Amino acid sequence: MVFVGLYVRLKIAETPDFVNVIEKNERVKVPAKDVFMKHTKAIILGTFVSVTNFLLFYLMAVFTLSWGTSALHYSKASFEVAQMISAVFFGIGIPISSILADRYGRANMLIVSTVCIFLFGLAFSPLFSTGSWAITVGFLVLGMLLMGLTYGPLGTALAGIFPAAVRYTGASLAFTLAGILGASLTPAIATKLATLYGLNYVGYYLSFSAAITFLALIAARSSMKE
Amino acid sequence: MSQSHTTNSVRRILIASLIGTTIEYFDFYIYAAAAVLVFPKLFFPAADPTTSTLQSLATFALAFFARPLGAALFGHFGDRKGRKATLVAALMTMGPSTVAIGLLPGYQTIGIMAPALLCLFRFGQGLGLGGEWGGAVLLATENAPEGKKAWYGMFPQLGAPVGFLLSSGTFLVLTNG
Numbered sequence: 001m002v003f004v005g006l007y008v009r010l011k012i013a014e015t016p017d018f019v020n021v022i023e024k025n026e027r028v029k030v031p032a033k034d035v036f037m038k039h040t041k042a043i044i045l046g047t048f049v050s051v052t053n054f055l056l057f058y059l060m061a062v063f064t065l066s067w068g069t070s071a072l073h074y075s076k077a078s079f080e081v082a083q084m085i086s087a088v089f090f091g092i093g094i095p096i097s098s099i100l101a102d103r104y105g106r107a108n109m110l111i112v113s114t115v116c117i118f119l120f121g122l123a124f125s126p127l128f129s130t131g132s133w134a135i136t137v138g139f140l141v142l143g144m145l146l147m148g149l150t151y152g153p154l155g156t157a158l159a160g161i162f163p164a165a166v167r168y169t170g171a172s173l174a175f176t177l178a179g180i181l182g183a184s185l186t187p188a189i190a191t192k193l194a195t196l197y198g199l200n201y202v203g204y205y206l207s208f209s210a211a212i213t214f215l216a217l218i219a220a221r222s223s224m225k226e
Numbered sequence: 227m228s229q230s231h232t233t234n235s236v237r238r239i240l241i242a243s244l245i246g247t248t249i250e251y252f253d254f255y256i257y258a259a260a261a262v263l264v265f266p267k268l269f270f271p272a273a274d275p276t277t278s279t280l281q282s283l284a285t286f287a288l289a290f291f292a293r294p295l296g297a298a299l300f301g302h303f304g305d306r307k308g309r310k311a312t313l314v315a316a317l318m319t320m321g322p323s324t325v326a327i328g329l330l331p332g333y334q335t336i337g338i339m340a341p342a343l344l345c346l347f348r349f350g351q352g353l354g355l356g357g358e359w360g361g362a363v364l365l366a367t368e369n370a371p372e373g374k375k376a377w378y379g380m381f382p383q384l385g386a387p388v389g390f391l392l393s394s395g396t397f398l399v400l401t402n403g
Contacts, residue, residue, distance in 0.1 A: 014308050015368035021305075031305040032298040061390070062258075080398050084391055091387035094380050101376035109376075151386065155363035156379030164368070168309060169301025172360030176293035184290040 017164040031169035035162070039170055042161045042223065046174030047181065048216035049110065050158065052117055052209045053150050054182030059206060060086065060143040063190040064128070068136070071194070072129070082137045086144035093148020101153035107224040110157060111217050113149040118210035120146055124203025161223045182209070239369050240381040243362040246317060247385025248392070250355050253324045254289070255393035257351070261286045268332045269341045281341070285348045292352025300357025309368070313361030320354025323347040 021027055028034045035043050065083065068074045101109040120143060127139040155171070162170030193201040265285075266278035296316070304312035326347045333340045362382035370378035 014310055015365060017364075017368040018309055027306055031302055035301075077398070080394060084394050084398070087387050087390045087394070090390070091384060094383050094387070095377075098376040098380035098383075102373055106376055148387070151383050152380050153376040155359075155383055156367050156376045159363055159367045159379065160375070166301075166305055167368075168304030168312065168360050168364055169298060171363060172297030172301045172304075172356060173294055175359060176297045176356045179293055180290055184287055 017167070021164045026163075026165045028165055031166045032173070034166050035170045035173055039162060039166060042220075043170060043174055043177075045216045045220040045223075046158050046161055046170070047177045048212055049220055050154060050175055050178035050213075051182040052114060052206070052213040053147070053154060054179050055186055055206060055209045056117060056143065056147050056150070058183045058186040059190055059202065060140060060147060062187040063194075063202070064140065064143075066187065066191065067128075067194060067199075072131075072136075074133075074136070078133075082140050085137065086140035089141045090144040090148045090151070093145045094152035097149040097152035098156075101156070105224070106153045106157040106160065107217055107221040109153050110150060111214065111221075113146060114210050114214045114217060117146050117150065118207045118214065121203040121205070121207030121210060124206060125199040129199055157224055161220060239365060240378065243366045243382040244384055244388075246313070246358055246362045247382045248388045249317075249385075250320055250358050251386050251389025252392045253320065253351065253389075254355060255390055256396060257289075257324075257327070257348070258286055259393065259397045265344070269330075269344050271333050285341075285345055288345060288348050289352030289355070292349045293356035296353035296356025297360060299353065301360060304357070304361055304364070309361055309364050313358065313365060316354050316357030316361055318354075319350055320358060323350030323354060327351075 061083065065076075065079055068079045069076050097109055097113065127135060127142070130136070155175075158171040158174050159167055190202045190205065193205055266281070270278040270281040296319075300312050300316045303315070324347075327344065330343055330347070331340060336343075359382065362385075363379055366381050367375050367379040
């Protein structure tokens with residue numbers, strides 16, 4: 001499988017934007033330095049625009065599995081099947097949000113999905129703790145669908161806020177730094193919040209992150225127009 | 227504007243970016259599952275099983291911190307030498323690291339070298355993922371016609387749910403089959 005990927009890739013020519021960077025002599029010596037020194041606003045906003053995405057994913061994929069099978073006593077196999085069903089909706093949300101982003105703007109699409117994630121955070125505990133299996137599956141599906149709606153245009157949005165000369169570095173750094181902030185400690189923090197203060201606070205944690213992403217999107221909106 | 231994108235078949239570009247991220251995410255998730263279910267016994271034979279699992283999960287977290295390093299490293303070459311060669315290099319870092327983890331002998335055979343090499347290859351996986359995502363996204367969006375950038379940029383993103391489905395499906399079959 002790895003080699004199929006390589007084979008397909010080797011036959012591809014360089015992108016027009018990069019050829020343009022070479023022709024205009026715009027290449028910079030140390031792109032990572034430029035990203036932090038000259039595009040400080042873009043790297044900070046890009047990271048906070050992406051952070052809720054990682055948080056939502058690791059809540060829905062890792063935290064719900066451990067909480068669902070321990071505190072709520074669902075069987076591991078049935079919960080894994082429910083997660084696979086929800087992953088299909090993650091996949092469905094991606095093309096839907098991309099079409100809408102091309103039509104109405106990437107920033108607008110991301111703002112709408114981030115507001116929905118904020119509301120989903122408020123409903124997180126009520127939806128997850130009903131005890132009804134059908135509602136629990138619906139809760140997983142809704143969370144992953146929102147994940148798809150915010151993930152679809154994210155790569156394009158991040159690429160759009162950096163000029164071509166530092167785009168590879170800038171977009172990659174914003175995305176991976178958001179991964180550290182939003183993903184690395186999320187399962188542990190969520191489990192602590194749920195055990196010490198109750199499941200409601202896991203939802204508030206998500207809503208809080210969505211509020212930060214919302215503000216970053218408002219601030220980045222003008223630079224996302226292309 | 228250069229005309230080079232006319233030589234790039236649209237389908238090939240989109241398939242390439244989708245396959246690349248699917249492989250990366252499949253590898254990434256399957257490792258997360260293996261870190262909990264298989265690796266504690268194989269690589270970290272502590273007296274206490276909780277300690278083994280924690281040590282194993284630490285190698286999972288290692289990849290998150292390797293990712294931004296991969297972003298800066300591969301980004302450097304992606305912005306200076308080109309998107310295409312860099313993308314292949316990122317995949318070449320990720321792929322062999324994953325194969326090496328699969329072939330690595332356990333603690334019983336090579337002792338302390340087993341967890342040490344696991345950490346090294348895991349770091350390589352993280353570096354590769356940090357460099358590959360950006361390359362796949364740029365390959366897709368920079369070749370996209372105006373007004374279709376998000377649609378093109380969606381293909382590498384689709385790799386995440388596809389890779390997730392493949393890895394959870396694999397583990398479901400392995401653990402219940």
